Amino acid sequence: MPLNPTVVEVTERIIKRSAPTRRRYLDRMAKAKSDGPARAHLSCSGQAHAFAAAGEDQARLAGANTGNLGIVTAYNDMLSAHQPFERYPTLIRDAIRADGGTAQVAGGVPAMCDGVTQGEAGMELSLFSRDVIALAAGVALSHNTFDAAVYLGVCDKIVPGLIIAAQSFGHIPSVFLPAGPMTSGLPNDEKAKVRQRFAAGEATREELLKAEMAAYHGPGTCTFYGTANTNQMLMEFMGLHLPGASFVNPNTNLRDALTIEGAKRALSLSALGNHYTPVCDVLDEKAYVNGIIGLNATGGSTNLLIHLIAMARAGGILLDWEDFSDLSEITPLIARVYPNGLADVNQFHAAGGLGFMIGQLLNAGLLHDDTRTVSGEGLESYTYEPKLTDAGLTWTPGTGTSLNTGILRPATEPFQETGGLARLVGKLGTGVMKISAVAPEHRIVEAPARVFHDQDEVKAAFKAGEFTDDVVIVVRFQGPKANGMPELHSLTPLLGILQGRGQKVALVTDGRMSGASGKVPSAIHVCPEALDGGPIAQVQDGDIIRVDAEAGALEILTEGVLERPHATADLSDNHWGVGRDMFTAFRNTVGSANTGATVFGEF
Structure with missing residues (x-):
């Protein structure tokens, strides 16, 4: 061929x-x-x-x-x-x-x-x-x-x-x-359900630990x-x-x-x-x-x-x-x-x-x-x-035919015609999204922003019952220069709960999600990052954001956003403890996510 x-x-x-x-x-x-x-x-x-x-x-x-x-x-x-x-x-x-x-x-x-x-x-x-x-x-x-x-x-x-x-x-x-x-242990989807029940206060920590240990065994x-x-x-x-x-x-x-x-x-x-x-x-x-x-x-x-x-x-x-x-x-x-x-x-x-x-x-x-x-x-x-x-x-x-077409399909009869990743570009910058687990009806979200500077703030807002309508959750100052670009996978259960309630929900961040990120549309690795002067640092609560994985768009629909001053964040607590104080040189020299987020120059 x-x-x-x-x-x-x-x-x-x-x-x-x-x-x-x-x-x-x-x-x-x-x-x-x-x-x-x-x-x-x-x-x-x-x-x-x-x-x-x-x-x-x-x-x-x-x-x-x-x-x-x-x-x-x-x-x-x-x-x-x-x-x-x-x-x-x-x-x-x-x-x-x-x-x-x-x-x-x-x-x-x-x-x-x-x-x-x-x-x-x-x-x-x-x-x-x-x-x-x-x-x-x-x-x-x-x-x-x-x-x-x-x-x-x-x-x-x-x-x-x-x-x-x-x-x-x-x-x-x-x-x-x-x-x-x-x-194989406890099926991954069953483990995920227990995680969501725990996030919603419907399962005890003992139940969660039992499920996790049955999966990772x-x-x-x-x-x-x-x-x-x-x-x-x-x-x-x-x-x-x-x-x-x-x-x-x-x-x-x-x-x-x-x-x-x-x-x-x-x-x-x-x-x-x-x-x-x-x-x-x-x-x-x-x-x-x-x-x-x-x-x-x-x-x-x-x-x-x-x-x-x-x-x-x-x-x-x-x-x-x-x-x-x-x-x-x-x-x-x-x-x-x-x-x-x-x-x-x-x-x-x-x-x-x-x-x-x-x-x-x-x-x-x-x-x-x-x-x-x-x-x-x-x-x-x-x-x-x-x-x-x-x-x-x-x-x-090896086998020339799939032994389970629910898991593997021939290239002529795929689960979808295009791959599992999308690049998003727009006024908010450039990001990426894993769409292979995102249902088609969830791939376009246009909703008001709620802006946070760390994932704990998001969890607190969720527990306080603040997410009652469609929302684009923006978590910024999570890029490599800010704090090493941590994964925000612990947000997955609560985002899944919001989506399960019938709300339109998306995540936009200059941080990362886990490699296991799934059904909630997440525009991640957004560049430039907030600490580097990216537009994500100019977004405020209530701004209308459109996340469109089908068209590859990451847009701010509210007028005048890019004329605002850039927000700042106190990141001092992210720069010490658990070894973080030893990585100052890394944070000061690391490149952007779209160039590999590496501290190395040309080899």
């Missing part, structure tokens, strides 16, 4: 826009490649320090003629998604040693859980943690002793941060090793389709996972076999072998277009509208929200996973999963099939699924 003309046009536009920065990046990577395996250049003292604790591997490491694999891990056992990584270094070391190579844990990176910090002060460090992760991974690899690397990470900011670091060391082949989703990634699982989808669409690796449950034989094979594959792609495939050659403009198509086709997390831009910039590639919007217009939504449907990711995987989706999108001419991947083959190899037989790990053709 020939490529869709819009895919061709957007790809060429990105290539042209990125040409100077991409060229500089690739020149740097070419120089790094020419230096050869790094540890051979270390001084004798440097080598002795690097190999001192390697035990039986010391001789191999000193010989410098066998591959040394660096492991960058986000392990901690507070995150369910990352707890399975505790076992990975041993699995990897033993497997690589059996193949004649060596593996060392290069370093660890932090990994926080947005689910724990939702509505808490710690959420104001969440977005910045992505760039901290990139910095920490950079420190880990700076010892220059590795021929290839594997990255152990899953959740919201961790994978994007690791990608940024991997591209900084883009001459090194890299494979990402996931942990997989936890087994074991090791592995949360089973809804939020940012963590969107990350896993991207790693397959962009060729950095082994085919079919994303949604295999933790602590299973197949999961272990994929982990071992992924580590071996990483070393096989090093400059010491015959199939040198550095990550800078995998993550090109076409790979990012494939990722954006996957994001739209699955109705993925809005957080990736920030992260993908930051990730791409680390490789000299300049993405724009217009690219996402244009690709959304020609991408069919072919998956329904909670909060866009009732299924969880385990059910999605069982119905055909990513292999079925990639096959459908390739056949529809919506994906570049000639990208380089860690599988050693093109994207077509990602339509295959892993099997563990008596003969070992193998890949066989």
Whole structure:
């Protein structure tokens, strides 16, 4: 199938826009490649320090003629998604040693859980943690002793941060090793109903806790389709996972076999072998277009509208929200996973999963099939699924038909003709909206504004019974420069209650919503942010705002708003406590959401 003309046009536009920065990046990577395996250049003292604790591997490491694999891990056992990584270094070391190579844990990176910090002060460090992760991974690899690397990470900011670091060391082949989703617990829609009942005062805290613990009950990634699982989808669409690796449950034989094979594959792609495939050659403009198509086709997390831009910039590639919007217009939504449907990711995987989706999108001419991947083959190899037989790990053709059309549909019979994301532009600025879970009748809201400077004020107004009519709730001074751009997901239950009462309701904010944002239309990531002089700082209570996801509009209909002085806010309480005082430099240097909200300049 020939490529869709819009895919061709957007790809060429990105290539042209990125040409100077991409060229500089690739020149740097070419120089790094020419230096050869790094540890051979270390001084004798440097080598002795690097190999001192390697035990039986010391001789191999000193010989410098066998591959040394660096492991960058986000392990901690507070995150369910990352707890399975505790076992990975041993699995990897033993497997690589059996193949004649060596593996060392290069370093660890932090990994926080947005689910724990939702509505808490710690959420104001969440977005910045992505760039901290990139910095920490950079420190880990700076010892220059590795021929290839594997990255152990899953959740919201961790994978994007690791990608940024991997591209900084883009001459090194890299494979990402996931942990997989936890087994299914309490259905996500039932959990959401308990949350709404609690927000309305109809359920006790004990009932809420019981429901939450029944949903989040074991090791592995949360089973809804939020940012963590969107990350896993991207790693397959962009060729950095082994085919079919994303949604295999933790602590299973197949999961272990994929982990071992992924580590071996990483070393096989090093400059010491015959199939040198550095990550800078995998993550090109076409790979990012494939990722954006996957994001739209699955109705993925809005957080990736920030992260993908930051990730791409680390490789000299300049993405724009217009690219996402244009690709959304020609991408069919072919998956329904909670909060866009009732299924969880385990059910999605069982119905055909990513292999079925990639096959459908390739056949529809919506994906570049000639990208380089860690599988050693093109994207077509990602339509295959892993099997563990008596003969070992193998890949066989995946299903060509959906096993549950309520979860997955062919590209010719989609849930909707366009993707799950919309770009909104107007007098209020530029924002984005996840529309895959928003019913068509709720996608246009025109109503008076109620303006707040933090989410606690919104909750207080709700409890006081102040939202009795149609309303556009504006929550400003939530951008990256103001307070680190926290997610406002804790507003979701009360917004859902208002919508359920028959009110027209929308959210407009320069902050973020969770990757699990759902049925209430939310214009988020609004740029410029209030602290940067954006029009959102000129809105007052009662101004008429129109949020129109169908037309892509974010408008102020009241006259004279843009002639008003900009509101100010006392943000001093957001700049200390729970570690926030240590991030002043981040708040002072961070870029806007539409450029990735990153503290890094050009790489």
